[in-house]
Amino acid sequence: MVMFPFFWLIHMSVKPDRDIFTFPPKLFFQPTADHYLALWKTDFRRSFMNSAVASVSTTLLSMLIGVPAAYALSRASFKADKQISLWILASRMAPPIAFTIPFFLIYRYLELLDTIAGLVIIYLTFNLSLVIWMMRAFFDGTPRSLEEAAWIDGASVWGGFLKIVLPISAPGLAATAIFCFLFSWNDFFLALILTRTQAMTAPVAVVNFMNYEGWEWGKIAAGGTMVMLPVVIFSLIVRKYLVRGLTAGAIKG
Amino acid sequence: MDQAKAKSIPVVETVVAARIEAKPLDRIQRRAYRLYLIPSLAVLITVTIAPTLFLLVTSFTPLNLIVPETVGDFSRPFSNYNLLLQDKRFHNSVWVQIKLSLATVSLQLLAGLAIALLLNIRTKFLEACRTIFLIPMVLPPIVVAIIWKVLYTPDISPVLWALRSLGFPAPSLITEPDLALWAIIIADVWEWFPFTMLMILASLQMMPEDPLEAARIDGANSWQLFFCIVLPFLRPALLVSGLFRLIDSIKAFPLIYILTDGGPGTVTEVTNYYAFIQAFNFSYLGFSSAITVAMVTATFLLSWWIIKIVGTKVEIE
Numbered sequence: 001m002v003m004f005p006f007f008w009l010i011h012m013s014v015k016p017d018r019d020i021f022t023f024p025p026k027l028f029f030q031p032t033a034d035h036y037l038a039l040w041k042t043d044f045r046r047s048f049m050n051s052a053v054a055s056v057s058t059t060l061l062s063m064l065i066g067v068p069a070a071y072a073l074s075r076a077s078f079k080a081d082k083q084i085s086l087w088i089l090a091s092r093m094a095p096p097i098a099f100t101i102p103f104f105l106i107y108r109y110l111e112l113l114d115t116i117a118g119l120v121i122i123y124l125t126f127n128l129s130l131v132i133w134m135m136r137a138f139f140d141g142t143p144r145s146l147e148e149a150a151w152i153d154g155a156s157v158w159g160g161f162l163k164i165v166l167p168i169s170a171p172g173l174a175a176t177a178i179f180c181f182l183f184s185w186n187d188f189f190l191a192l193i194l195t196r197t198q199a200m201t202a203p204v205a206v207v208n209f210m211n212y213e214g215w216e217w218g219k220i221a222a223g224g225t226m227v228m229l230p231v232v233i234f235s236l237i238v239r240k241y242l243v244r245g246l247t248a249g250a251i252k253g
Numbered sequence: 254m255d256q257a258k259a260k261s262i263p264v265v266e267t268v269v270a271a272r273i274e275a276k277p278l279d280r281i282q283r284r285a286y287r288l289y290l291i292p293s294l295a296v297l298i299t300v301t302i303a304p305t306l307f308l309l310v311t312s313f314t315p316l317n318l319i320v321p322e323t324v325g326d327f328s329r330p331f332s333n334y335n336l337l338l339q340d341k342r343f344h345n346s347v348w349v350q351i352k353l354s355l356a357t358v359s360l361q362l363l364a365g366l367a368i369a370l371l372l373n374i375r376t377k378f379l380e381a382c383r384t385i386f387l388i389p390m391v392l393p394p395i396v397v398a399i400i401w402k403v404l405y406t407p408d409i410s411p412v413l414w415a416l417r418s419l420g421f422p423a424p425s426l427i428t429e430p431d432l433a434l435w436a437i438i439i440a441d442v443w444e445w446f447p448f449t450m451l452m453i454l455a456s457l458q459m460m461p462e463d464p465l466e467a468a469r470i471d472g473a474n475s476w477q478l479f480f481c482i483v484l485p486f487l488r489p490a491l492l493v494s495g496l497f498r499l500i501d502s503i504k505a506f507p508l509i510y511i512l513t514d515g516g517p518g519t520v521t522e523v524t525n526y527y528a529f530i531q532a533f534n535f536s537y538l539g540f541s542s543a544i545t546v547a548m549v550t551a552t553f554l555l556s557w558w559i560i561k562i563v564g565t566k567v568e569i570e
Contacts, residue, residue: 005400005443006388008411012403020409024418069293072286084294086560091301093556095504097528098549101311101542102304104532108318125300128293157285186393188507193533203395207511210402217409224399228392235391239384 012221020217035222043197044223047205051227054116054201055184058123059177066131067173071161073132074139088129096189099125104193114196122190127180134179138172139165175241178234185230202227305549312546316539323539333543343544345519346527352434353441353523354502358495360442365449365494366487372450373457383454390447398511401440402427405512430517437521440508445501449494456490457483496559503552524548 012020014031073081103122104113112118146168147160155163166173191201200208206223209216313330317323337343372382389397404412405427416423426436464482473481505523509515515522515530522530524544532541 002386002389002443005404006392009396009400009403012409024414065292065296068289072289076283076286078286078290087297087301089560090553090556091297093500093552094301094305095525095545095548095552096506097525097532097541098308098545099301099304101532101538101545102307105311105538106304106307121300124296125304128296128300132293157282161289182391186395188393188395188510192510203393206399207395210511217403220399221403224396228396231391231393232388235387236384239387 009221010225012217013225015218015221017218035218036226039219039222039226042219043200044202044205047200048202048226050116050195050199051185051202054119054123054199055181057116058120058127058184059180061120062124062127062131062180063173063177066128067135067166068161070132070135071139071165074136075144088132092126092129092133100190100193107194113194114199116199118194119184119191119199119201122194123184123187126183130179130183131176134176135169135172138169138176142168172241175238178238179241182231182234185227308542308549309546311539312542314539316537316542318536318538333540336540337543337547342519342522343524343527346522346524349434349519349521350503350523350525353438353505353521354499356434356438357441357445357502358498360438361446361449361498362491362495364442364446365451365453366491368446369450369453369457370483372454383451386447386450388447389444392444394444394507395511397440397444398507401436401443401508402511405436427513428517430520433513433517433521436512437505437508440512441502441505444508445498449491449498452490452494453487456487460486492562493559496555496562500552500555500559503548 013035014033015029016032016034019029072078073084078084099122103118107113107118112121142165147155147164150160150164151157186203187201188203188207191199191204192207195201195204202223206220206227209220209223312333314326315323315329315332316326368386372386392400404410405425407413407425410425413423413425424432426432426439460483465478468478468482503523504525506525506529509521509523509526513521515526525548528541528544528548531537531544
């Protein structure tokens with residue numbers, strides 16, 4: 001029941017066009033890569049690359065900015081600690097359209113509409129909070145004694161963080177980065193509004209196949225399968241941390 | 254907060270030792286920590302607080318990109334909100350939203366609970382199943398929407414075909430005004446029941462065996478065990494996952510965009526979708542901002558409620 005719809009889409013993507021509309025469905029057919037080949041000849045290829053570039057850049061950027069902040073929040077007891085946590089949580093709860101309208105207006109002015117840079121910036125709204133929220137929990141779970149020993153040996157705070165804390169948090173860093181990637185990759189709403197052609201991402205491109213007369217179901221299924229492929233692979237890699245990441249801030253309608 | 258303190262207890266000795274040897278270290282540390290935090294706070298202010306304020310300001314203007322004079326027109330700041338109170342289509346969208354949220358959240362809780370209880374029985378089997386059940390939740394929402402579009406489209410739907418060949422009348426759910434919302438509800442429940450299931454499962458695995466044993470010895474049957482012991486124990490998990498889903502249900506977009514486009518008519522047009530149409534189809538950005546401000550307020554009230562119930566440590570593992 002749960003898996004059937006998922007497999008049906010994959011199976012459609014390798015089914016010859018004439019068989020898609022045949023009922024009762026042919027269970028044995030000659031699998032074809034035609035839909036994928038046809039798809040790769042369209043602008044979908046560029047959209048797929050756009051998605052990859054935007055997701056990877058925003059992941060790197062939010063890790064770079066967010067990880068030290070998460071460490072600081074975990075180790076120091078700031079007076080405003082509670083307020084900062086609440087704020088981070090609130091920005092994850094807010095409906096995306098709340099950010100989309102102002103970003104749309106500002107991007108129009110700054111000419112950032114339909115650019116990958118524009119997407120990377122707006123993805124920070126949820127990715128940065130996600131990094132801080134998740135990494136803080138990981139850092140809370142690592143012992144302080146190691147870095148304190150390093151400080152006594154003369155290491156700087158930054159040195160202790162880079163050489164001691166980060167290496168032992170590697171699994172957490174990897175899991176968090178993958179989550180950032182997934183949430184950006186899965187985004188549809190923001191890309192739909194903030195891009196047109198140049199920076200269009202793969203999810204928007206797939207939906208565009210639905211706008212023509214006589215929908216090309218084979219291509220739609222192939223595109224959908226390609227969009228979900230990285231997601232399924234990465235989810236299997238981080239399945240241990242999946243619950244934590246999704247409850248820390250599952251996004252993205 | 255208390256947890257963090259408890260964790261640091263074993264290292265108290267080293268901390269004390271470090272402080273005695275090098276007092277200024279503490280100050281250096283604090284300065285360093287502050288330095289690490291500043292970039293994040295600066296970016297967060299720029300990408301979250303500034304836009305929110307901008308949204309609020311926009312909601313006081315009749316901003317319409319097609320009419321340039323509307324930019325920065327604050328002559329009647331509350332006109333959008335007045336309009337909102339009278340707008341039948343907005344009221345309808347709120348009502349659709351309430352129906353959608355209540356139906357999806359309660360069905361997800363039921364499905365999540367049922368499957369979590371099943372999965373909890375056989376522990377060996379569990380790991381494998383867990384991962385499989387997670388798939389709908391991690392799939393890109395747009396792919397979920399496409400999958401269900403296929404299942405609801407008469408020409409190519411294996412489900413509608415199967416129902417028809419078994420002799421059931423199988424209308425295309427998404428084009429029937431009475432059923433379209435159910436089409437969205439079914440797809441949404443499929444997509445998100447793994448979330449409630451995971452939270453409930455995590456809670457179930459922390460449940461102590463003793464009270465169950467004791468009750469069994471006293472002769473309680475399995476229904477009594479479930480309603481008197483298991484269910485009360487799961488209450489916090491049910492509450493938290495339900496509230497999380499409730500908040501997220503306000504954001505529902507891809508399913509509606511792909512499956513029904515808010516239709517037929519406006520029967521599946523939730524508030525979020527209405528705000529989207531006003532802003533990006535009709536270009537009434539000012540009015541749409543007012544709708545969005547109302548939505549954000551509702552979301553924050555709900556979040557505040559969650560935090561009040563479970564504290565800031567909302568993370569459940």
